[in-house]
Amino acid sequence: MISVKNISKKFGKLQVLKDFNLEFQLGNSYALMGPNGSGKTTIIKTILGMVMPDSGEILVKGQPIKGSHSYRQDIGYMPQIGRYPSNMKIGQLFSMMKDMRPEIKNYDLDLVEAFELDQMKDKAMGTLSGGTRQKVSAALAFLFSPDILILDEPTAGLDPIAVEILKAKIKKERIAGKLILITSHIMSDLEELTNQAVYIFEGEVYFNDTIESLKEITGEDRFSPAIAKLMQWTLKKKATKREMSHVETT
């Protein structure tokens, strides 16, 4: 469904993605993990076409995304920090987004209703709290029932009730056979919502397989310690790499 092929990206001198390869299949739910600054958001923004890769290509539904814009119709994106025009009202924002996709007539209003956004539709986006803005982002991502859902830290900043509502919605969409991509630092959420684990470290994929095999490889039977172990390994590998290069130079 989404193929990321040999993507490299530099921001100035900082190499964020190095010859990055990944496949995302429909019907699976992926947990995109990695320490801060490992390139998770960059890879998501590259898939969305907001960041232009230096080399490599990305295919969505078999079509290269370069120069195309219609593929974004199939993607619902919930950004890490939702930033909206401050003097636009919630209602206007929703009608504008609907206007952007005129061919879609059936809206998925589950989250709009669950978060009670209808009652607030005359509030300006600038006056909303961070959590409410997250609710708006989430409702917008699911509004057009897209095949692909990309959720960047979806539960951060939400209150416990909202988190449960959102998680239930994600599970429902997962059962419906959508492709879901989630980044998060909350391991329990990821374990609940995903079946595939992708671990990124310094712009490279270190692990990409099912969560079961991750547990098997690390010898842990719970998700969180398994990931912790994986992180330790990557750090060690980095250390050995450095030692090796040191040996080579001397």
Next chain:
Amino acid sequence: MLKLLKYALYDILKSRFAMIYTVFMILVAVSIYQVSDDLSKVSLSLMNIMIMIVPLISAVFATTHFYNNLEFIELMLAQPVKRSHVFLSQLLAVILMLSLSILIGFGLPMLLWGADSSLVTLLGVGVILSAVFAGFAFLASVLTRDKAKAIGISLGLWIYFSLVYDGFVLYLIYSFADYPLEKVTLGLVMLNPVDLGRILMLMQLDISALMGYTGAFFQQFFNSSMGILVAGGTLFIWVLWPNLLAMRVFKKRDF
């Protein structure tokens, strides 16, 4: 595209800035009309104010607008719309707002107290200068990642075209006063949209005689159909290139 423009315009026309700018233009025009009854004096005074103010306001406003709307731009880029349409809608909204302010601010008093051809040229030059400097501002904005830096570049361009360039031309004319310089000055004028606008205006008034032999040469050139075509074409190029270049950069920019 039109949908995007609709939402961008909706946002910008509601802003406090659009109101203040229009009221300011009205106040300037009304006060100058009150001071003098002579239309050519009115248009000369209005021109002197406009040629300084309009590029400055356009440059600063367009830059701040781009950075204040970065969130909106990012939101649009994740939607199934073309990048060039996102850019054009923002740019056109800014140019339309700036032009409307001039047309209303200067146009209303003109309707009330009368206008001649020079005042109509004034409106046209105002709209063109707004578009040129909005283009420079967007170019500065897409090339930088920092609002302060972008405003700095826009202001720098304004200072260059409004003040520094004229100093340079004057210095050249004084240094080479012994040589025939009409054609050189004409060429130099083409390289500065602000000067080009000013000359186009001055040619409508009968004061070009004050400018000596060069003035007479200019008068002859700009009153021929060839001259108008060249001047209009050059201004058109000045509107196009910063805007198109900014769009090219925007299409490849990371957000």
